[in-house]
Amino acid sequence: KTLKTHPGKIGALLGDLEQAQKEGNEAKSVTVLDNMIRMNAELADAQYQLSVIYNHQGKTQESKALLESSIQLNPKQIEAQMTLGHLMSRMGNRLKAEDAFRAVLGINPENKEAQVELWKLLNKP
Numbered sequence: 001k002t003l004k005t006h007p008g009k010i011g012a013l014l015g016d017l018e019q020a021q022k023e024g025n026e027a028k029s030v031t032v033l034d035n036m037i038r039m040n041a042e043l044a045d046a047q048y049q050l051s052v053i054y055n056h057q058g059k060t061q062e063s064k065a066l067l068e069s070s071i072q073l074n075p076k077q078i079e080a081q082m083t084l085g086h087l088m089s090r091m092g093n094r095l096k097a098e099d100a101f102r103a104v105l106g107i108n109p110e111n112k113e114a115q116v117e118l119w120k121l122l123n124k125p
Contacts, residue, residue, distance in 0.1 A: 006039050044074035054066065055083070071084065075103070081100050081101075082100070
């Protein structure tokens with residue numbers, strides 16, 4: 001449901017934002033932006049959750065596409081970055097896997113799982 005309805009709602013909010021800016025209504029602009037951020041985070045999480053389901057069903061390409069979209073909406077979503085790293089590693093795309101694990105470490109340098117996974121990739125023959 002979120003995947004189907006949120007893009008339309010976000011589009012409507014963009015229209016509201018444009019109107020608020022034309023009116024010079026700063027308070028309304030802030031409220032609309034806050035709503036957009038919240039909806040983008042919800043959409044990113046929904047895409048991540050669906051990608052996990054697809055991954056378990058063996059639909060790796062669909063899972064990958066959803067993960068990339070989720071990360072685009074919310075680049076600080078560690079779970080999505082980690083899942084993408086694992087998926088890319090299994091698919092043999094070492095560079096994409098490294099990028100995903102490095103992104104996690106960019107968010108949280110102390111993330112042990114990302115450290116271990118990156119070390120494994122960098123020390124693979």
